[in-house]
Amino acid sequence: MKPFAHLVSAACIALVSGAHATSYDLHLFNVINNPCISTSGNRFSPCFTNDGQPNISTAPARVRFRVIDPVVDEAAAYKIALSRPFFIIDGIHLSTDEARTLDQLEEETQAFGIPDILRNLGYTPVLVQFAQTVRTSLQANAKTLASLLAFLSDNALISFPNRREDGFVVLGISQGGIIGRYGAYLYDSSRKATDAPVRFYASLDSPHQGAVMPRGLISTIDFWANKAGVASAEAFYDLISSPGARDLLLYDTQAGNDTYEVKTGKERFLFGEYRKAANYKGFPAVLLAQGQMKGKEPQHASVYYSLNRSARRDGEVWGHAESSMRPSSKESESFSHNHVYEYLSSNETADPTGKAQLDFIQGSTYPFARTMYKSLREGMLEAIPDDLSYTIKPFGLALYTIKFTNAWEEDSLYQGFSTFIPTASAMDLQCGGDLSIRSNCAASTTYEGFPFENPGNRSTAKAVYAVDPTHPRYSEPISGRHIESPVNKDGSVDSTVLKGMQTEIWRLFCELAKVDYNSANGEFRNVKLTGMFSPTTSCMDRSAMPELIANGGVLQTKKFGYIRYDYNSGATENDAEATFTLPSGWQRVALVDNAKDVPEGAIFETEIRATNPKGNWMKAELLLTPGRNGGGQVQLDEVKVPQDGFFHTIRWQMPTAKGAMAKYRWFRLVLNSNGATITMRRPRLLTTFKTFDKKPAGIASASLFPSSYKTVNWNASTTIKQVKIGNESATEFAFKERYAGIHLDFEGTFSFDNYKELNVEYLGSTCRNSEIYFGTNSHGKVNLGNNSMQNAIVNKVLPLRDIVNTDVTAGNGFSASRLTLQALSANETCTIRSIKLQ
16 A cells, blocks of 8 residues: 655665666765765765765665756766755655655656756756655654755765855655655754755645544554454554654554544644744745645545455354445544454454544545555455365364355445545645644635735745646546556556646746746846746746646757857867857857747757856847848847856847747857856757746936946947036047947846937037947937037937837837947047936
């Protein structure tokens, strides 16, 4: 019986073969408060502490973990590094041997494409699995997880170069959600300021307020184990009485207790000590429930199953076995009946009474009754087979054989499934300041008007989700099975189950993206979320789900057939990497041909590593042009490039207006810095995307020049100096070369929708061959020249509709990230007093 088998996994640096990924398995040992990791999980294995010193374990590993497709880092002892590590914590394995493997966990996550989704979104998947999930308490395993996080935050074996910014993401599955939340709390609340923070925590159908194993099932297992003496039942009763299972279950399973009542007192972990983690606000928590919220219990039979088999001789019963279960609603009702009789040997009966009101509370389900029915039925047939007979053998001699008439008096399964994880428990629902599981609130709460994305005091989490009417499985009469695989035994795929799990995955990553978004600069901290998610999208809107999730992690991409590098003439598209020395200033570094028009909304992506920097800043720009030699270009926003010696993904999304990219097929990559050594790799076009035309914030001031905006000079031969026009101050721009220019950097894209015109004041005898425009768009370049030779100020009024190409702006409004002034001829001078929006 394996009711807690789940989705998600671990453990030296042993290479694990797989179809899609290179993985490394490691084991963590706790050696006298000095943790170490090893390639083996056995006791006395050689292991290494966080400073790389050798040690010897004296007990088996408590946890194993698998790092999938990590970043290569030759400086680390194990040659790998973590980049946005995303931990997936496996659930309980309720079996006598607990022989679950990391391969099984990875296979289950692959069924939904989770590792591929994570890799394509820039996260390092780390599957975590505990050696014992039943016999070891939740607290003990959570402490081990906290120890693992602390170890990986700072050690000499596996590097974590950007730990303070990236931090940890923790996702727990079922029981793993409880261990993950408490372990993350233990770590994050006591870590040093230099350690990696827990950035985000989520659980999938985890019993934050307990899980339900039917009261009748517990009493039935107790009967056959402790009264009938069935060995297999004894072993399983020992399991559900062990700390890892007992701490989760609402109905009491403590050995020797024959009441099986619901217990939610503070002396129990989930309702006492665990509340510290549940109420901790050091990191955002998102809780996903796989149960419905219809405000009522689902329709169900009055009896789960009924089994009654006997052996008779001349109408007299010589042997009898009987078992039935029911979800009782009154204290006077029996929730199970079990009886075993053997002539002159045993006669045991149990008919416990009481309410089993949680058996069909709204929540995800598990086939407890079906599993027990099949097991007992096989056992009864084995004990009382159709050809049962008894031979009398005095002194070892066969004297007489008695044959029996054996038959089923009852043999029916009426209700195979019942509630396992209550919806309210998975959402950690609060009612009237108390846990919902302690009141009728857990059974009566409905989706109508429920604030899923901002529950406030209704839950301990930032956001909570259940199977509401927007979910593909809401129409089912009873909630689906807890952590159900979409792959059937015959290999076919259940599309409803798959769509349901995709919805959970979508809601999870949608919330993660919102947490990752930096509203101050209007960017995702993880650039690979760009074009996939929007911080303003409702996570209940399935139409906004990226194709990456809908396609099970498959990302549609295109490799370029033509690439040339300006500062490495020998490198082409055939090279895996191109390295060159970058001079200071605004430098064109790569030319890429898409071979045909670029699709609207597509994403251009490349990875850049900067070493030996000559300054503390670097920016990248992407220009789109119709032809190889430029002209009519569209400039996309500047992107900061870290100069820490590691590869970083740089990404731009193309304009989304229909027809905006017509005739644009060439990309020009520009780097602006004080110089460095640059390595570029993996330039590609992503065609699987979502378009989010969010409107940028309004420009802070109508006065654009002079102002605090940085003036970026494109060419060292261009001079900029302050002059006087009468008593007025002005700025003279002297361009020695044709097409030299400068731009005002707004440090982000801003909207001008509240304005209609641009007013430029300049000296009339200058600017005769100077163009002014927003960005570097092909549309809207206006020559300031008016052929005047008078040394007087000219006011030029330019309607915004004439100088902003709204086909390539966010939301098709008036917006830009810069204002550009460019010379059309050599030895051009342009003297400007002011530039204002009006």
